[in-house]
Amino acid sequence: MRFSAFFFDGACRAFHHRPTFSKLVVILAASGGGLVAYADSKSDHAIASSQVAPKKKVVVLGTGWAGTTFLKNLDSSLYDVQVVSPRNYFAFTPLLPSITCGTVEPCSIVEPIRKIIKKKGEIKFWEAECFKIDPTSKEVHCRADIGTNLDGNDEFLLNYDYLVIAIGARVNTFNTPGVVEHCHFLKEVEDAQKIRRSVMDCFERASLPNLDEEERKRILHFVIVGGGPTGVEFAAELHDFVTEDLSKLYPMVRDLVKISVIQSGEHILTMFDKRVTEFAEEKFQRDGIEVKTGFKVVEVSDKNITMANKSTGKMSVPYGMAVWSTGIGTRPVIMDFMKQIGQANRRALATNEWLRIHECDGVYALGDCATISQRKIMVAAQQGNYLAKCFNKMKDCEEHPEGPLRITESGRHRFRPFRYKHFGQFAPLGGEQTAAQLPGDWISIGHSTQWLWYSVYASKQVSWRTRALVISDWTRRFIFGRDSSRI
C-alpha cells in the first residue's frame, strides 16, 4: 500500500478548467513549506466522435487505483460506461498511515468519484457492491448496502459488453484465531480513523487512576503484525506521534509506551534493497521500536498475542492495541468467479499480457484482484492507464493492429501487451526521514528523501482539491502538531 511511482500521469485536468483557483492553490502550495506541486500540462482530451451504432456497454467494478485511473483516462464518449463500487470516492491509500496519527485529515485524501466522472460526461455511478459475475449471460449482480433507516429492493442487474474488474483484495488473516475480533486493519479510510481513535483510547485508558504499572504497560504496548511497508510506516508514524505530541500531553505514562513490529521473515521491508532494510532496522533500534523477526503470530486474544518461533517455540506477550498488516487475500466474489471460469485454486485472477481473462469474452482484470505482486498501487495505476488507452483506440487497432504477431493464428494482436515500468518506491521511517529505492539500484535515504516523498505524494494527488488539502494538512501539522482529540 505504501508504494508510489515517480511518474506524473497528467492527472491535473482541473488546472485547465480553473486557472484562477489553481493559481491560488500554487500560492498555498508554495507557502506550505516550499513544496513543488508539479503539473503536467499535457492535454489529452478526446474529441467526442459521433457514432451511429449503439455504444458498447462498459461496466467498471471498483473505484480504487486501477478503476479510477482507467476512468480518468478513458474516452467516455466512445462507450456507455457504468461504475459500481461500495465506496463513492477514490482514496489516496499511500497516506492512510498518516491518517492514523492525525497528520493528514481523511477528507484530504479522498475525492468523490462523481467529481472525477463529472468531467468525463455521461458516466453513471452506482454505490453498490457486485456480489456475482455471470460471464455466460454477461451480467453482474449488484447489491446496494447503505445504512440508516432505508431498506427495500436493494439488488439490481447490469449487463455489459466489456467488464473491467478492479475491486482489489481483502485483508488476509491466514485464518489466525482472534485476528478479526481483536486486531485493526489498515486498508480503508475507516480503518485508519478507527486506529486513530484506538490509539487515543489506549493513552486515556492508561492514564486512569487505580491501575497497576503492569496494566498500564500492557495498554500502551502497540503491536504491528507484519514488517511490510504499511506496517513499518505505521510504526514510524506512531513513534513520531508519541514522541512529538503525546509525550507532552500524557507525561505520566510516556515512559511506559512500547511499539513492537512482529515479522515472520528474517528482516523487515524484505522487498527493498538490503541497504534500506539495514537502515530501517538500525533506525528502529535507535528509536526504541522493537523488531521481532522470525516470529509468526498464531493466536490473538483480547489481551495477549501468541507467536511462534522455530527454535524458541511459542511465547505470549500482553498488548493494548494490535494492527494486522500481513498481506492480501482474494475477495469472495472473485473466488466464486474463478470457480465458474475454471481458475479455482488460484490466489488471484489470471489474465494474459493484455489484462484480459482468457476464459471469457470481454472481461478484464486490474490491480490487486489480478495480481499477487507487492508493487500494488503502481501496477494498478499503470494497468488502469494502459487499458483505458487500449479502449480509446480499440476501433483504430481493429483495422490497424499494433501488437506483436499472433503465435497460434495468423495476423497481429490488436494492442501492444502491458509492460510494467518500475519507477521506484518509498519507505517512510519517521523523524522526517524516508528511504527510497530508485530504478538502477540507486538508494536514497534521509531528510532530503522525505522532501522528495512530500513532493511526489503532493503531485500524485488525484485532484487539485486533495493536493491543496494534503499540503495544508502538512502545514497545519508543522505549525500546530497532530490532534489528539478522541473523535
Added chain:
Amino acid sequence: MRFSAFFFDGACRAFHHRPTFSKLVVILAASGGGLVAYADSKSDHAIASSQVAPKKKVVVLGTGWAGTTFLKNLDSSLYDVQVVSPRNYFAFTPLLPSITCGTVEPCSIVEPIRKIIKKKGEIKFWEAECFKIDPTSKEVHCRADIGTNLDGNDEFLLNYDYLVIAIGARVNTFNTPGVVEHCHFLKEVEDAQKIRRSVMDCFERASLPNLDEEERKRILHFVIVGGGPTGVEFAAELHDFVTEDLSKLYPMVRDLVKISVIQSGEHILTMFDKRVTEFAEEKFQRDGIEVKTGFKVVEVSDKNITMANKSTGKMSVPYGMAVWSTGIGTRPVIMDFMKQIGQANRRALATNEWLRIHECDGVYALGDCATISQRKIMVAAQQGNYLAKCFNKMKDCEEHPEGPLRITESGRHRFRPFRYKHFGQFAPLGGEQTAAQLPGDWISIGHSTQWLWYSVYASKQVSWRTRALVISDWTRRFIFGRDSSRI
C-alpha cells in the same frame, strides 16, 4: 446551541507563548478572505502562591462550555484540580451544523482538554463518566467507558472539597415513539459526522437504478423536527450544500430534494425578534424549504413521520432522513442527585445566585444541567468564567467580602452574585446570510452579518490552532466547495 456572545474573553493564551506561530496564523487568517481574528492581549496569568496548608480538592465534571471556561480561568495553583469527562476534548458546538455538510472539519472545532490544562500546570484529567454524586460523603463515582479490546476495573472514586457540575444535558425526545431508533440528533461531534454520512447515503441511495420516482422522493425528503436555532441552521446549511454542491454531482435527482422543518409553535426562531422570524420564514419560502408550524411529531417509523395538528388532526409524511432538535432533558446522574438533595420533580438543578446548590456544601452547577434557558452557551461560558474568578479570590473574599448584605444573617456575602450579560445572538440562514439580534433591540440581517458571524466565531475559538483550522476550512470550502465523499 447556536448562540454566541459578542465578547472576547481573553482566551488567546497561545498568542503569548508562540509569537512566530501566531504571526503565521494571522497571515493565514488574512489570506482566508479578510477575516479579522481579534486577540485580546489581556494577560491574567496568576502568580503561583506558595501555600502551606494542603490545597482544597476541586473536582470538575464536564468539558463543555461551562467546564472548559471555568478551567481556563481558574488559578489552578490554588487548588488540587481534577477533571472528569467522557470526552477528552472541548468542542465548539455552534459550528456543529457546519460539520453536517462538510463546511468545517470535525478536528477544526475540537481542542484536546489536555492541551488546555497543560498550560495551567497540575490539573489531572480522567476520561470517564460520573454516574453517581454522593454529597454526604463528598465523593463522585466514575466509570471509564473506553472501547476496543480493553476491559477490567473501570470504576473509581474521587473525593472533593468543591464539586463543579457542568455535564450539560441530554437530548429530549419527549418519549415520542421511534425517535431514538430512527432520528439523528445534533448535540455531539459524532452526531454531526453521522448526519453527514447519512445525507450522502440518501443521495447515493436515491440515485440507484430500479427505484420508482415516489421512492426517490421519499429518500430525498429531509425532515428537521424543531424550529429552534440549531434546526434552522442545519436546514439552511443542508439547502446550501444541496444547491451549491450536490446538485452538480447528482443532476438526475436534484429536483426531487425536499427539506421540511416541523415546528410545534406558530413560528420558527421564536426566541428571536419578530423581524428575524419573519425574515427567516420568508427566506425559507423563497429557498423552497417547507416550514410546517403548529405540528407536533407524535411518532416516527423507519419511513414515515406522523404529526398532529390541533385543527387538522394526524397526518403522516414519508421521509428519508430526520434530525431531531427540539430541546434538552435532564441526565440520569443529575436526576438521581436531585432526588438525594430533595430537588426531585425539577427539570434542572436549582442553584442560588452564586451558582451554588443550596442543599449541599461546596457543590456548584453550571450550564445546561442547571438552567432551562435557551441562551445556553453564553450562559454556560459566563458562568464558568464567573465561578473561576470566585474561586481565584476565595481567600481574599473570606476576609473582605465583596457581595451584598446577607438577609437572614449578619455580614456580607463573599462574592457578588452572578449576572448574565446579554451580548446578542446569531441565526445563520444560508446563502451567506445571517440574522443577528444585538442588545438594545438592534437587528442586523444579511450578508454583512454573515461576515460578522465569521469574525465572531473565529475570534471565539478556544485556541489559535482551532482558529486557524476553522478559517482554513472556510477558505477550502470557498475555493473547492464541500466534500461529498461518504467517509
